[in-house]
Amino acid sequence: MADLKLTDVQKVYGGTVKVLSDINLDIKTGELIVFVGPSGCGKSTLLRMIAGLEKITGGTLEIDGQVVNDVPPSQRGIAMVFQSYALYPHMTVYENMAFSLRIAKADAATIDAKVRAAADKLQLTNFLDRLPKALSGGQRQRVAIGRSIVRDPKVYLFDEPLSNLDAALRVATRIEIAQLKEQMPDSTMVYVTHDQVEAMTLATRIVVLAGGGIAQVGTPLDLYERPNSTFVAQFIGSPAMNLLPGRITGTGDVTTLELDAGGGQITSTYPSRDSDMGAAVQVGIRPEDMTATEGDIFAFQGKVEITEALGEVTLLYFQKAAADQDAVIGKLAGIHQGLRGTTVRLTAKPEKVHVFRDGVSLLHRDAPVFLPGVQPH
Amino acid sequence: MPVIVTGAITILIGVGGMLAYFWLSNILLDRVFFPAKGENIGRNVRRATAIRPWLFVFPAIFALSLYLVVPVFYSAYLSVTSFASDNLAERGRFANYAAVFSDPEFRIALFNNFLWVLVVPAASTFIGLLAAQLTDRLSWGNIAKSLVFMPMAISFVGASLIWSFVYHPDPEIGILNAIRVTFGAEGGRTFIDGDVIDSLWLMVVLIWIQTGFAMVILSAALRGVPEDTIEAAIVDGANPFQIFFKIKVPQIMPTILVVWTTITILVLKVYDIVAAMGSQYRNVEILPTQMMQSFDSGNYGFATAISIVIMVLVLPVMIWNIRQSRAELR
Numbered sequence: 001m002a003d004l005k006l007t008d009v010q011k012v013y014g015g016t017v018k019v020l021s022d023i024n025l026d027i028k029t030g031e032l033i034v035f036v037g038p039s040g041c042g043k044s045t046l047l048r049m050i051a052g053l054e055k056i057t058g059g060t061l062e063i064d065g066q067v068v069n070d071v072p073p074s075q076r077g078i079a080m081v082f083q084s085y086a087l088y089p090h091m092t093v094y095e096n097m098a099f100s101l102r103i104a105k106a107d108a109a110t111i112d113a114k115v116r117a118a119a120d121k122l123q124l125t126n127f128l129d130r131l132p133k134a135l136s137g138g139q140r141q142r143v144a145i146g147r148s149i150v151r152d153p154k155v156y157l158f159d160e161p162l163s164n165l166d167a168a169l170r171v172a173t174r175i176e177i178a179q180l181k182e183q184m185p186d187s188t189m190v191y192v193t194h195d196q197v198e199a200m201t202l203a204t205r206i207v208v209l210a211g212g213g214i215a216q217v218g219t220p221l222d223l224y225e226r227p228n229s230t231f232v233a234q235f236i237g238s239p240a241m242n243l244l245p246g247r248i249t250g251t252g253d254v255t256t257l258e259l260d261a262g263g264g265q266i267t268s269t270y271p272s273r274d275s276d277m278g279a280a281v282q283v284g285i286r287p288e289d290m291t292a293t294e295g296d297i298f299a300f301q302g303k304v305e306i307t308e309a310l311g312e313v314t315l316l317y318f319q320k321a322a323a324d325q326d327a328v329i330g331k332l333a334g335i336h337q338g339l340r341g342t343t344v345r346l347t348a349k350p351e352k353v354h355v356f357r358d359g360v361s362l363l364h365r366d367a368p369v370f371l372p373g374v375q376p377h
Numbered sequence: 378m379p380v381i382v383t384g385a386i387t388i389l390i391g392v393g394g395m396l397a398y399f400w401l402s403n404i405l406l407d408r409v410f411f412p413a414k415g416e417n418i419g420r421n422v423r424r425a426t427a428i429r430p431w432l433f434v435f436p437a438i439f440a441l442s443l444y445l446v447v448p449v450f451y452s453a454y455l456s457v458t459s460f461a462s463d464n465l466a467e468r469g470r471f472a473n474y475a476a477v478f479s480d481p482e483f484r485i486a487l488f489n490n491f492l493w494v495l496v497v498p499a500a501s502t503f504i505g506l507l508a509a510q511l512t513d514r515l516s517w518g519n520i521a522k523s524l525v526f527m528p529m530a531i532s533f534v535g536a537s538l539i540w541s542f543v544y545h546p547d548p549e550i551g552i553l554n555a556i557r558v559t560f561g562a563e564g565g566r567t568f569i570d571g572d573v574i575d576s577l578w579l580m581v582v583l584i585w586i587q588t589g590f591a592m593v594i595l596s597a598a599l600r601g602v603p604e605d606t607i608e609a610a611i612v613d614g615a616n617p618f619q620i621f622f623k624i625k626v627p628q629i630m631p632t633i634l635v636v637w638t639t640i641t642i643l644v645l646k647v648y649d650i651v652a653a654m655g656s657q658y659r660n661v662e663i664l665p666t667q668m669m670q671s672f673d674s675g676n677y678g679f680a681t682a683i684s685i686v687i688m689v690l691v692l693p694v695m696i697w698n699i700r701q702s703r704a705e706l707r
């Protein structure tokens with residue numbers, strides 16, 4: 001029902017504090033867009049600008065082709081779910097959900113029908129007469145969602161809706177939101193989260209915000225498999241992708257690499273140009289893509305300092321090659337015992353080896369890439 | 378000795394005496410009675426801890442009982458034992474109360490008191506609430522707030538004096554009359570002249586004083602309303618009026634009630650304003666002024682009977698007020 005278009009959107013606080021700039025984003029009807037990014041990068045600010053709770057200091061925001069920069073929140077056709085639920089404490093669940101309709105002077109029968117339908121959808125029918133303080137966290141969050149559903153908005157905005165819930169409830173509510181989205185294929189949703197799993201499972205596309213701009217936009221697997229910069233590479237996925245300094249020793253459709261410290265030779269399916277020959281690069285390999293090897297083709301060899309056996313996987317933390325480098329982490333499937341203190345050689349399949357030159361992925365060199373200039377973690 | 382010197386000495390003795398009391402009594406407790414050593418150290422420490430709070434509240438309890446509790450009982454006693462005439466005394470223990478309730482002036486005073494209780498707390502709380510909300514977002518809001526709060530610092534008698542000037546019949550002195558004259562009225566008008574409406578003119582003074590109190594408390598309460606419930610209401614389409622009356626006010630209702638009852642209690646005790654501004658008119662009489670008049674004429678039984686009536690009227694409001702503010706603290 002609603003497309004969202006952000007053009008050169010910018011946010012400056014108090015004339016000097018630039019929080020966001022050059023935000024360009026096209027959101028199609030029915031998408032569920034997830035904003036992720038380090039704390040303080042402006043996710044909430046951007047969401048609140050879409051809601052109309054925060055003034056847009058530059059650029060335009062269009063909803064359904066209409067510029068809404070100066071349209072008040074209630075007329076933008078949006079609904080927002082707050083992290084703290086923001087329920088009206090003095091109203092019952094029913095009144096909370098009915099409030100917007102009453103403000104809009106809908107007739108009693110319509111209000112009743114809509115509230116009951118929403119309550120039904122969210123299993124809140126038994127709680128309609130309760131005050132918010134007599135509800136659990138998960139129920140409160142469902143009321144907050146119900147409050148937006150009754151308004152039948154074009155765009156749903158969620159600001160970390162699950163972060164106040166405990167782990168089990170978070171999973172349950174996440175699945176409920178996914179189902180809700182499925183029931184309402186025409187509604188557009190924008191969702192802010194800190195949680196990688198939420199982002200990966202819910203999003204049709206993820207927007208990585210950092211350093212005041214958009215680092216990358218893409219489907220979850222896009223970002224995972226083809227990050228455009230070392231920033232996104234390390235931000236998406238946990239533990240973060242290992243970045244190993246190295247040099248290009250062979251160019252072409254397949255690139256051959258030699259790693260600097262404790263490293264060997266490895267190939268990547270990333271294509272490279274002749275001019276890349278000998279260039280210093282960063283070789284990125286995700287911990288979960290690493291496999292132990294005895295062979296001569298390997299990415300990295302080092303002494304295992306700590307092991308963490310989680311049952312389904314074993315995490316290996318290697319001794320740092322240099323003090324200013326992050327420790328290399330390997331994630332091996334299954335249980336591996338007795339590796340602590342030993343020297344292990346790791347390799348990865350060529351299609352799992354990412355290559356970055358000056359922080360930019362070799363796959364994304366043709367388009368401009370925004371480098372946030374901050375640490376992902 | 379100049380007054381200021383006596384004043385300073387009194388303050389020094391008062392504060393110094395209190396400090397000396399706390400210091401010495403704690404030393405006595407820790408060194409002499411329950412020293413934290415010896416074979417009973419554990420028991421001693423426990424007892425000292427149990428007793429120490431009492432050391433601190435003792436002066437307050439002592440002063441309060443001396444100046445509040447004793448007088449209450451003594452008043453009650455007087456009201457059933459002291460009679461203005463033997464004639465009255467023969468009519469039994471509660472003759473004073475019977476006289477009070479059959480006194481037409483008492484009825485006027487009671488009615489006036491009722492009006493005061495009805496108007497002043499409502500007006501002060503409402504205006505205070507509006508002032509709190511309106512000054513909240515202003516750049517010069519704090520200055521405005523200080524101005525509204527300022528009358529709180531003025532004594533009731535001082536405020537009465539100020540307002541006597543405001544109401545003064547001479548347009549050269551009274552600002553109200555000056556305004557009337559500017560708009561074409563001929564000559565000054567006497568505001569407080571024995572009309573029934575006079576009580577209202579007097580109430581204005583107390584409202585003027587109490588609005589600041591209500592504003593400060595309610596302003597703090599308004600700030601405590603979660604910002605996101607307001608934002609949710611904005612998204613829900615509420616306009617500023619609806620946000621104020623449907624979202625903010627209901628959330629601070631407990632505080633509003635506490636402010637309301639606190640002012641009510643104060644109103645039931647107000648004396649100075651009426652005494653200073655309307656003493657010559659019977660029709661503005663309220664219970665405390667009537668009580669004082671009986672006192673002045675030496676009719677102690679009658680006066681204390683009125684005072685007990687006032688206490689009985691205040692008590693339920695008081696209890697409710699304390700309950701409410703406790704509930705709010707939780």
Ligand SMILES: Nc1ncnc2c1ncn2[C@@H]1O[C@H](COP(=O)(O)OP(=O)(O)OP(=O)(O)O)[C@@H](O)[C@H]1O
Nearest residue numbers: 013014017019037038039040041042043044045046
């Ligand atoms: N009123 C303000 N004036 C100045 N700076 C502000 C103001 N409000 C927010 N900021 C700044 O804007 C930045 C973005 O804030 P925002 O709340 O959008 O971050 P976020 O990405 O949502 O962070 P988190 O993940 O912690 O919720 C922060 O660095 C914050 O300090």
Ligand SMILES: [Mg+2]
Nearest residue numbers: 043044045159
């Ligand atoms: Mg945030």
